[in-house]
Amino acid sequence: MKLATRINSFLRTEKNVLDVFEKLHNVDGLNYVDLNYPEHFDGVTVEEVKKSMEKNGLKLNGLALRFKDDFINGELANKKDKIADAALNLCKEAIDLTEKLGGSQITIWLGYDGFDYSFQINYSESWKKLVKSFQTLADYNRKMDISIEYKPYEPRSFSLLADAGTTLLMLEDIDKDNFGITLDFCHMLMKGENPAYGLDLAFDRDKLFGIHLNDGHGLQDDGMIVGSVNFIKTLEFLYYVKKYNYKGIIYFDTFPIRESAMEEADINVKMINKHFEIIEKVGMKRIENIIEMNDAVKAQRIFLEALK
Template sequence: MRLHHSIMVGILDRYADRFTEFQPAVPLEQRIKQAAALEGAAGVELVYPADLQDRDQTAQLVADTGLAVSAVNLNVKSEQVWRDGSFTNPDVDVRRRAVESLQSAMDMAASLGTDLVTVCPLMDGWDYSFQVDYNAQWRWLIEGLREACAHRDDVRVSVEYKPFESRAHIVVPDVATTLHLCDRVGADNLGVTMDVGHALIAGETPAMSAVMAHDAGRLFYVHFNDNNRGWDWDMVPGSVNLWEMVETLFYLDRIGWEGWMAYDVFTKHGDPVAAFDATLRSMDSLVALLDQVGRDRMEHLIKNVSPAEATAELLATLVTH
């Protein structure tokens, strides 16, 4: 299995929570150069509009490194205008701006040589009972995405689901809801970004989530990271849920996934570039572990061996090597 590594350059920028700033702001040019210096990196994921204020300059910066653009990540959460939602904002003018932003991101993606825009609508949801009109909110989301997807059929729109943060409840909290949304929109170019960490905090089995999205023809993009299932900590893959990571890679390989693997990994302590390097090395090691166990053996464990025996055999693989 060959991994197509993509670096989310926004993660090399300033990082802070509501208490502490952990990493300072870094100019875009420096971040792109840092991404290009990482061994194994083949692409970058750019945030729109932040990383594309000057589209031509950014395109040249990326071209100079020889990297590809894996996706344009539409940010409809950070600006004040999105405070009450983007595609589901009660204000029709704000909803219009969200749709136009997605259409602009699609145009931007095409001009940068990628056919993919990923969007995580973290401000579209609610915190309290009776805070929003669920009927209206769901209808607005469908209508907005339908209009945006019709803008052009040569660029795919990939919805990244997440159960919570920044809202206590997000309108697309899990893979099933997101797939249902795709069906309701009815556009062939609408699909799913399966963030492994988001799947974990949603109580999902990431491998199953990937299989479901693929079966529907909607698995467009994959983000890898890890957490303790309590919060989206964006840790190095395999640092907590080792076998879930290997299982996800096994099933991605089994379904013939050849798309990008982008890494949503933040570091509070140490150098973010070094953390990304560790992430790429960890992913390669996870694939090596999968190779070590063997695909045929994995198939045998799934079909013919009890869960207890399978666990013992997998652990023995680590001990004997």
């Protein structure tokens, strides 16, 4: 299994990503890193990053775009072409750098492409602008996978790409093989989605490019330890991960604030392994048979057997 964890959790106590790589070396089971662009490249050279990853047995999955204050009224769909172009250029830089560092994908979360008020934006114009920008990026480097991570709200009241269905609709409109979706478990809970449903829809279309696993109470992006709040939903989610033989990365997008980042990463690895063990114990075939019965009461047998 390819596992990665959130670098920023470690940056509370470490100076830069090079120091974080040294720490990650000590967490069993973590073998990949996702870096934020441009923020994680502040004060370090690309060569230093490359060398330190190699030294600590880590591979780059890819870069995740982080748009700062210039983009506060929108990134790729910004009404002002000059700002939208700057956002597009930042994505192109991330693609070039990912290739240079041996990664295979960039992840784009558009935190500011959204709205707060009624009558604030032209919806279809914004949508079409996004489609066009994404298509430009897809053709910029056909070998690079580009994945859209949606989040329903925060910092905007409404995001343009807010749920699994809307993001899959966007992928239909983009119509490029190298474009896919990244599902963040907490973001799905915030939207009131059942995570396994969105996951199955994405797998079924061969569009699942990334998983951010975590947990939360649904109202905000809590970023809590895997399985700590929604055990049965996590179990169902990971059942589909196994069923579809997902080959991508599972990234722990969790926010240890008062906890040791090392211990927290370690427990996430143990939690995910335990969930997969339980799925094995109950049995893929048995779970499949229960789903086919379409019976809510019988479905609880999976929960009961998991508790044994």
